[in-house]
Amino acid sequence: MALDHVETLECTLCGATYDPEQVVYTCPEHDGVAGILEVVYDYDVVQDRFDASLDGDIRSQWKYRAFLPVDTEATPVTLDEGGTDLLDVPRLGAEFDVDLRVKNDGLNPTGCFKDRATSVAATKARFAGRNVVTCASTGNAAASLAGYAARAGLDCRIFVPESAPEGKLVQPRVYGADVLAVAGSYDEAYDLSLDVTNAYGWYNRNAAINPFQIEGKRTVGHELADQTRDSIPDWVVFSMGDGCTIAGCWKGLREFAELGYVDDTPSMLGVQPEGASAIHDAFHGHDDVDDVADTLADAVAVGRPRNTLKACRALEESGGTALTVSDDDILAAETLLGRTEGIYAEPAGAAPIAGIRRAREAGIIDPDESVVAVVTGLGLKDTAGAKRAVGDVIRVQPSLEDVADQYGTANPDAESSI
Ligand SMILES: [Zn+2]
Numbered sequence: 001m002a003l004d005h006v007e008t009l010e011c012t013l014c015g016a017t018y019d020p021e022q023v024v025y026t027c028p029e030h031d032g033v034a035g036i037l038e039v040v041y042d043y044d045v046v047q048d049r050f051d052a053s054l055d056g057d058i059r060s061q062w063k064y065r066a067f068l069p070v071d072t073e074a075t076p077v078t079l080d081e082g083g084t085d086l087l088d089v090p091r092l093g094a095e096f097d098v099d100l101r102v103k104n105d106g107l108n109p110t111g112c113f114k115d116r117a118t119s120v121a122a123t124k125a126r127f128a129g130r131n132v133v134t135c136a137s138t139g140n141a142a143a144s145l146a147g148y149a150a151r152a153g154l155d156c157r158i159f160v161p162e163s164a165p166e167g168k169l170v171q172p173r174v175y176g177a178d179v180l181a182v183a184g185s186y187d188e189a190y191d192l193s194l195d196v197t198n199a200y201g202w203y204n205r206n207a208a209i210n211p212f213q214i215e216g217k218r219t220v221g222h223e224l225a226d227q228t229r230d231s232i233p234d235w236v237v238f239s240m241g242d243g244c245t246i247a248g249c250w251k252g253l254r255e256f257a258e259l260g261y262v263d264d265t266p267s268m269l270g271v272q273p274e275g276a277s278a279i280h281d282a283f284h285g286h287d288d289v290d291d292v293a294d295t296l297a298d299a300v301a302v303g304r305p306r307n308t309l310k311a312c313r314a315l316e317e318s319g320g321t322a323l324t325v326s327d328d329d330i331l332a333a334e335t336l337l338g339r340t341e342g343i344y345a346e347p348a349g350a351a352p353i354a355g356i357r358r359a360r361e362a363g364i365i366d367p368d369e370s371v372v373a374v375v376t377g378l379g380l381k382d383t384a385g386a387k388r389a390v391g392d393v394i395r396v397q398p399s400l401e402d403v404a405d406q407y408g409t410a411n412p413d414a415e416s417s418i
Contacts, residue, residue, distance in 0.1 A: 221252020
């Protein structure tokens with residue numbers, strides 16, 4: 001057994017360090033869960049074990065196993081997460097006058113970016129001999145954890161706010177999980193999951209407090225560095241909820257640059273809905289932070305983000321910034337992405353596209369700069385919001401006359417291949 005490439009867990013607030021073999025979620029020196037821990041690696045050991053080449057050929061995120069905080073003896077719990085396509089999207093890019101690519105992480109096994117982190121969590125939980133995994137979720141992490149628990153043969157018990165979209169409440173149950181719908185907000189579901197973790201000793205996957213979660217998320221940064229090694233973008237754009245995702249990606253991008261695998265790093269642009277903007281507000285130094293989350297982008301409907309510190313650090317270190325967009329902007333972006341490029345994102349996954357429009361208007365992104373938007377979730381998970389944006393279907397009788405009402409009389413000389 002060897003976890004010798006992980007040096008220590010270091011508190012982001014006070015710098016205290018902890019043994020990575022211990023199950024420790026947050027630094028006990030601080031109230032609540034404020035003392036988020038950072039995984040610190042011995043990069044000499046990591047580099048000795050990383051024998052892959054950066055050639056853009058990525059079957060799954062386990063290409064970067066040497067960088068993941070799992071024991072060398074552990075067998076991965078995997079559904080081939082990661083390795084998602086980085087697509088040129090010229091029609092969409094022309095809308096904003098930028099050189100745009102989309103990394104479509106909605107194509108992960110459960111339809112969400114979070115599978116990267118969950119694969120690592122399930123691998124660690126099973127290797128540690130834990131039988132029950134739990135988390136609180138706005139929906140996506142629940143489905144993801146349930147899927148990977150099934151894959152690993154573990155019991156899964158998850159806590160979601162009762163307002164989560166119906167599709168997201170069905171998916172984890174298909175994977176055999178117990179779904180406890182909490183009569184309250186995500187923040188209340190989150191607090192309950194912590195109480196339960198302490199009371200029952202279940203393995204908690206909550207990304208913000210489980211220090212290993214963000215480590216799986218950083219493989220999206222490794223992949224972006226791998227896929228853009230000859231054309232590092234000026235900007236990488238994410239939506240932000242708890243803040244772990246953008247922070248994880250930045251850590252991956254930064255370490256590949258520091259290790260000399262790539263020459264440069266992009267600036268990170270974080271996008272939040274106007275109704276759930278706590279990280280944006282903190283980054284810009286606003287005092288009157290409102291901790292109520294009110295947005296149709298349920299995957300980022302977080303009133304009290306757990307990883308504001310790491311997210312703000314990612315924005316600052318990368319020379320990036322944060323901005324907000326309205327729910328109407330997000331819906332418009334969702335249909336624009338679908339209509340121009342055939343990519344169906346959930347609202348939180350489309351928010352980066354709305355953010356690029358806003359950033360162009362504000363002069364944050366200049367014309368012809370290169371931009372990668374990361375779509376974090378699949379649109380089929382939540383069709384209710386999009387339904388508002390696309391209107392109703394066209395209803396017809398099964399007759400040519402009704403079709404003619406729509407498109408005019410058919411051409412009798414038209415060639416038929418039937
Ligand atoms: Zn501490």
